[in-house]
Amino acid sequence: MAEEIRIPKLGMSATEVTLSEWMFGEGEQVAKGDIIYTAETDKTTVEIEAQASGAIHPTGEEGTKYKVGDVIGTIG
Amino acid sequence: MAETAKEIDRDKLLDIYTRTMKVNRTDEKFRELLMQGKVAVMYYCVRGQELVSAAAMAALEDDDYVVCTYRGQGEQTAKGIPIKKWWGECLGKATGTCKGKGGTMHITDPDTGIMVTTGVVGSGIPIANGLAMASQNNGDGRVTLVSFGDGAANIGGFHEAMNMAQLYKLPVVFLCQNNRYGEHTAFADHTDSPNIGERAAGYGMKGITVDGNDVNQIYPAMEEAVAHARRGKGPVLVEAMCYRMMGHFFGSDFSYMPEEHLAEMKAEDPLPKLRKVMLERQFTEEELDKIVADIDAEIDEAVQHALDAPLPDTDEIYKDVLEETA
Numbered sequence: 001m002a003e004e005i006r007i008p009k010l011g012m013s014a015t016e017v018t019l020s021e022w023m024f025g026e027g028e029q030v031a032k033g034d035i036i037y038t039a040e041t042d043k044t045t046v047e048i049e050a051q052a053s054g055a056i057h058p059t060g061e062e063g064t065k066y067k068v069g070d071v072i073g074t075i076g
Numbered sequence: 077m078a079e080t081a082k083e084i085d086r087d088k089l090l091d092i093y094t095r096t097m098k099v100n101r102t103d104e105k106f107r108e109l110l111m112q113g114k115v116a117v118m119y120y121c122v123r124g125q126e127l128v129s130a131a132a133m134a135a136l137e138d139d140d141y142v143v144c145t146y147r148g149q150g151e152q153t154a155k156g157i158p159i160k161k162w163w164g165e166c167l168g169k170a171t172g173t174c175k176g177k178g179g180t181m182h183i184t185d186p187d188t189g190i191m192v193t194t195g196v197v198g199s200g201i202p203i204a205n206g207l208a209m210a211s212q213n214n215g216d217g218r219v220t221l222v223s224f225g226d227g228a229a230n231i232g233g234f235h236e237a238m239n240m241a242q243l244y245k246l247p248v249v250f251l252c253q254n255n256r257y258g259e260h261t262a263f264a265d266h267t268d269s270p271n272i273g274e275r276a277a278g279y280g281m282k283g284i285t286v287d288g289n290d291v292n293q294i295y296p297a298m299e300e301a302v303a304h305a306r307r308g309k310g311p312v313l314v315e316a317m318c319y320r321m322m323g324h325f326f327g328s329d330f331s332y333m334p335e336e337h338l339a340e341m342k343a344e345d346p347l348p349k350l351r352k353v354m355l356e357r358q359f360t361e362e363e364l365d366k367i368v369a370d371i372d373a374e375i376d377e378a379v380q381h382a383l384d385a386p387l388p389d390t391d392e393i394y395k396d397v398l399e400e401t402a
Contacts (some may be wrong), residue, residue: 006113012174044329051112068116 002074003052007039008068013075014041018075019060019072032076052076084295086357088134092291094355094367095130095154100347100373103260106166106377108143109114115167116182120147126323127346128253128288130154132221132316135298141191141207143200146181148193151223152376157185159374163382169383175392191220197258198228201237201250208246208311219248219305227258229272236312242281245310252313253288260332273315281313288316289346291353319344327399348356 007017022040024030035047036056050056052075060072084092103122107251109115120131129150136142144151152162157173166180173185180194191207194200211218220322228234229252241248252272258261269275276283282304284296294316301312319341323330354364376380 003112005395008110008113008327009116011325014327016281025137041327046327046329051108069113070328 001056002057002076004071005036005056005058005060005073005075007068007070007072009068010041010046011043012041014043014068016065016067017041018065019047019062021062022058022060024056024058026057027043027055028052036075050075080129082296082322084292089291089354089357090131090294092127092134092295092365093359095134096126096347096350097368098329098371099126099150101368101375102159103150105372105375107322107326108147109379117166117168117197118146118150119166119180119326120146120149120324121320121322121326122150123253124345125150125253125288127291128251128294128318129223131288131291131295132249132251132298134194134295135302136189136219136221138167139189140173140302141189141204141211142209142217143191143204143220144183144193145197145200145224145228146193146195147225148183148223151221152190152193154191154221155186155188157183158379160381161185163375163378164385165361167385168380168387169382169385170388172380173397177392177396179188184362193311198224198231198233201228202233202240203248203249204250205237205241205382208241208248209244211247212244218300219247219249221251221255221302223251225258226252226256226263226272227261227266228252229275230258230266230330233312238281238311238342240277242279243312245308247300247305247308248311249299249305249314250311252315254315255317255318256337257320257324257333257366259324260328271312271315271317276313281311283313283315284300285315286316288318289344289349291346291350299317306366320347363396387391 005055012032017056018040020040022037034050036050054076058073093305133154161173168176175293183193200222204220237378258266271285273283284297287293301314304312
């Protein structure tokens with residue numbers, strides 16, 4: 001079953017997060033623990049690790065703001 | 077640092093290992109759920125401090141009292157809080173310890189002695205005195221342990237509580253988990269004295285500074301402190317030197333931690349050190365892995381239970397706030 005990649009909550013006041021950069025392209029293999037994208041709030045930039053292994057399918061656009069919980073891709 | 081000659085009893089060592097891994101696996105699972113975006117709550121990671129919490133809780137009796145901070149997952153799960161209720165509370169569900177109305181920063185479960193979790197730095201310290209004074213008056217023999225960080229040791233309430241506890245010989249253990257950072261500020265940038273433990277002398281109190289990454293140091297120190305308090309000899313300030321291996325909270329950047337500090341932390345990681353001690357004491361790899369697998373299965377079940385559980389009813393909002401009078 002494909003694992004959804006959702007925008008995480010990155011701090012008490014964070015409701016929106018900018019997807020800064022994908023580290024992998026469509027269909028590339030990722031392993032659990034790999035840094036798959038960077039996300040930015042008004043306070044911080046955070047590297048997000050894959051929580052599953054498999055082929056990644058990014059759908060979120062770089063430089064776009066998303067709400068916490070929005071789906072920006074899948075793995076597997 | 078305290079020196080110890082006495083070897084920890086083998087059953088007790090296994091108990092400490094089990095509690096440590098429970099704390100660690102809960103922390104790993106929580107970060108996984110947050111990283112996946114499946115759960116969107118505040119969580120203060122305890123990676124690096126698992127052993128301190130586990131050793132402290134293993135030194136207490138089941139009915140002893142604990143007061144902890146928002147970085148309290150370690151004390152809560154190691155003390156034995158029912159894990160389904162714990163996850164329920166963290167996810168804001170009706171099945172939680174506080175019916176989902178407290179959340180991660182206010183976990184309370186008097187049945188297992190988790191009396192209160194505070195969200196304000198240092199505020200639990202005077203509260204612990206109150207619980208300990210009640211025990212002293214009631215003669216129930218309980219010890220109260222309050223956990224806090226190095227940053228909390230510089231607030232006024234810390235000093236007032238230390239003085240009062242010693243004056244009345246309250247059965248309380250003040251556990252300062254010195255993880256070298258007060259939120260985002262390094263220890264040396266907020267305190268000029270070399271450690272917190274030596275402050276005890278200023279109140280006429282017993283003080284211990286101990287390596288919190290070594291089970292053979294931290295457990296005997298906690299055992300000694302709890303026994304001292306229970307015998308009516310008065311409070312003890314224990315400073316456990318440890319490391320917070322993640323940022324202040326999940327999602328906070330920790331690029332302000334210098335490279336050499338990160339390397340030092342990695343070398344002192346309490347988990348591989350504890351595993352080594354376990355193997356030296358003739359526990360097998362299989363036994364230790366089985367414990368972790370059982371914990372993981374229990375956590376997975378509890379997480380699913382919490383995800384499936386209902387939110388509290390809206391009419392709950394006015395309940396448990398004011399005392400109901402006829």
